[in-house]
Each structure stands twice: as C-alpha cells, then as structure tokens.
Amino acid sequence: MNRLSNNIAGRRRFYNALALLVPKYDLLEVNKLEKQIPPVLVQALKKHKYHLVGKHSAVKRCKWLYEALVNNRACYKQKFYGIRSHQCIQMTPSLFYCTQQCLFCWRAQNTDLKIAWDEMNLPSWDPPESVIRGSLEAQQRILSGYKDHPKVDWRKLREASTPKHVAISLTGEPTLYEHIGELIHEFHKRKFTTFLVSNGTLPARLSTLSEEPTQLYISLCAPNKQVFQQVCRPQAHGSWENLGETLGLLGSFRCPSVVRMTLVRGLNMDNVDEYSRLVERAQPTYIEAKAYMHIGFSNLRLSFERMPEHKEIYNFAVRLAEQTGYKVLDEAPESRVVLLSRLQKPVRFSS
Ligand code: SF4
Numbered sequence: 001m002n003r004l005s006n007n008i009a010g011r012r013r014f015y016n017a018l019a020l021l022v023p024k025y026d027l028l029e030v031n032k033l034e035k036q037i038p039p040v041l042v043q044a045l046k047k048h049k050y051h052l053v054g055k056h057s058a059v060k061r062c063k064w065l066y067e068a069l070v071n072n073r074a075c076y077k078q079k080f081y082g083i084r085s086h087q088c089i090q091m092t093p094s095l096f097y098c099t100q101q102c103l104f105c106w107r108a109q110n111t112d113l114k115i116a117w118d119e120m121n122l123p124s125w126d127p128p129e130s131v132i133r134g135s136l137e138a139q140q141r142i143l144s145g146y147k148d149h150p151k152v153d154w155r156k157l158r159e160a161s162t163p164k165h166v167a168i169s170l171t172g173e174p175t176l177y178e179h180i181g182e183l184i185h186e187f188h189k190r191k192f193t194t195f196l197v198s199n200g201t202l203p204a205r206l207s208t209l210s211e212e213p214t215q216l217y218i219s220l221c222a223p224n225k226q227v228f229q230q231v232c233r234p235q236a237h238g239s240w241e242n243l244g245e246t247l248g249l250l251g252s253f254r255c256p257s258v259v260r261m262t263l264v265r266g267l268n269m270d271n272v273d274e275y276s277r278l279v280e281r282a283q284p285t286y287i288e289a290k291a292y293m294h295i296g297f298s299n300l301r302l303s304f305e306r307m308p309e310h311k312e313i314y315n316f317a318v319r320l321a322e323q324t325g326y327k328v329l330d331e332a333p334e335s336r337v338v339l340l341s342r343l344q345k346p347v348r349f350s351s
Pocket residue numbers: 062063064065075076077078083084085086088089090167
C-alpha cells in the first residue's frame with residue numbers, strides 16, 4: 001500500500017470513528033414534536049434534507065458547504081466578511097414558526113403541499129444547550145457523508161469537523177425562539193461567530209436580546225406597507241409598523257448590522273426612494289441587495305422568471321447608492337448579491 005492510500009485509509013478510519021461518537025439520532029422523532037406538526041410535513045422536510053433537532057430546530061447543509069469541500073469555492077459571506085464556508089453551520093431554532101409567509105421564501109409554509117398547521121402556535125421551547133448539541137451532531141452527520149467523496153478536500157473536511165460559525169437563518173423567524181439571546185451566548189461560549197437573520201417583526205425581542213450576535217441581519221423586502229402585505233404576507237397585525245420600529249433600533253446595536261433586501265422581479269424592485277428613506281432611518285453598517293432564488297418551496301409560489309439577473313440587482317444597488325450615499329463595496333455575481341456600505345471596506349471576522 002503506498003503512502004497516499006495509507007493516508008486515505010487513515011482518514012476513513014478517523015471519520016468512521018467520528019461517526020460512532022455521534023449518537024444515533026432518529027430524524028423522525030415525531031413523538032417529540034408538538035402534536036400540531038403533521039408527520040407528512042416532517043417527511044417532506046426530510047426529503048428536502050432538513051436534519052431535525054429536538055422539537056423545533058433544524059440544520060440543513062448549505063450549498064456552499066458542498067462547494068467549499070468539493071470545488072474549492074466559497075460563499076459570498078466568506079468573500080465579504082471572512083467567515084469560512086466549510087466551517088459554517090446553517091441552522092434555525094424555529095423550523096415550523098414564522099410571523100410572515102414571504103412569497104420568495106424557500107421554507108415550507110402552512111398550506112404549501114396542502115399541509116396545514118398554525119405557524120404562530122408556538123411550542124414549549126427546547127433549552128439552548130440541547131439545540132446546540134443537536135445542531136453540532138447534525139452537522140457531523142452531514143460531514144460524515146463526505147468521507148467517501150472522491151473529490152473532497154481532506155484538509156477542509158478535517159477543519160469542517162470543528163465548525164466555527166453559525167448562520168441562525170435557515171428558515172422561520174429565529175427571534176420567536178424565546179431563548180435566542182442565550183442561544184447566541186452559548187454559541188459564543190464555544191468560540192463561534194454568529195450571524196442572526198431576522199425579519200424584524202418582533203422589536204421587543206430584539207431590543208431585550210441578552211447577547212448581541214456577531215452580525216445582525218434585518219430583512220427589508222418591501223419599500224412600503226402595500227408591497228409588504230403583498231410580498232411578505234405578515235401573519236399578525238402591525239407587522240409593518242413593528243419592522244419600522246426595529247429599523248429605528250438598529251443604531252443601538254454595537255455589532256455590525258445589515259439591511260438585507262431579497263428582490264423579486266416585478267414585485268419589490270421599484271420605489272428605490274422609499275427604500276432609501278427606510279435605510280436612512282436604520283443607518284445599517286451594510287445593505288445587501290440580493291436576488292430571489294428560485295429554490296426550495298418558493299417554486300410553489302413564484303415562477304422562474306421572477307428571479308432577477310445579477311445586472312438587475314447591480315442596477316438596483318447603484319440607484320440605492322445614489323439615493324442613500326452608501327457605496328457599492330463588493331458583489332458576488334454567482335449569488336446575485338451586491339454589498340453597500342459607508343465603510344471603506346467590510347469588517348472581517350476571523351472564524
Ligand atoms: S454563511 Fe450562509 S451561505 Fe455561507 S456557508 Fe454559512 S449558511 Fe452557507
């Protein structure tokens with residue numbers, strides 16, 4: 001046996017041993033879920049490669065984890081902010097629950113696939129420690145699937161087994177999870193950097209967050225209430241006003257903040273002047289203008305033609321820059337996203 005095959009055999013043994021350390025975990029622990037969650041929904045999520053964690057959390061492999069491990073490519077957040085795609089966990093603590101039903105959302109929503117449940121009927125929440133433990137285990141299960149991949153980068157796969165960044169963003173509204181501040185704290189205790197992505201409809205939760213994330217994202221996907229009602233489809237009264245309140249709170253955060261705009265052709269790409277007034281109110285560190293992607297369950301609600309080209313996003317960003325005084329700092333055409341800021345360059349995190 002030559003040195004190369006010795007190495008490969010050694011690495012396989014390492015990952016087989018690692019797999020044994022990860023407790024067997026039944027992805028369909030339906031009996032642990034709240035009664036109102038239909039088992040057929042759990043099946044559909046499983047088919048879409050969601051790894052359920054406890055009663056209401058989940059981890060899903062990000063496309064960019066695969067790209068980083070197999071094709072030496074990185075997501076735009078690595079390019080912009082320096083987090084490392086292969087050491088990132090994409091998770092949510094509120095898989096089934098959200099205050100909105102955005103048309104462009106990739107998550108399964110109530111009545112998608114004709115499956116009905118109440119997204120605002122919140123569960124009894126799992127403690128943050130068990131959410132984190134289950135998320136780490138799920139990530140190791142995901143990684144164990146790469147040990148036989150012929151093109152995997154072994155150095156990166158080894159590094160990936162020690163994740164250092166978590167995107168609390170996968171689906172649902174994470175600030176519905178009442179322990180969100182403690183969850184962030186527990187991740188930080190484990191030396192993770194955290195990106196929290198919220199739709200901003202719960203300003204009271206954000207203003208009393210016991211620990212700030214490393215970077216806070218607020219989605220702003222409508223220039224006014226009318227478009228908001230049509231595109232973001234809030235499930236509670238006063239959501240637009242609550243979002244406005246959250247935008248007003250952003251300046252009180254010490255961490256960098258991002259106003260994220262998911263743009264859908266023909267639906268929410270006009271009224272740049274109204275967007276710019278909202279940006280003026282929020283004064284975020286960054287704006288990310290990003291194209292809607294025709295993926296996941298959004299395919300049931302929007303057609304492929306709704307997905308803007310990168311040049312449409314870039315043109316939108318330039319118009320926004322003209323109106324806000326922000327500068328276009330960077331772009332990632334493969335993800336159809338443009339970064340704007342008043343900084344000369346983004347703050348980079350060494351995760
Ligand atoms: S930061 Fe986002 S896009 Fe990048 S690897 Fe993590 S989940 Fe994927």
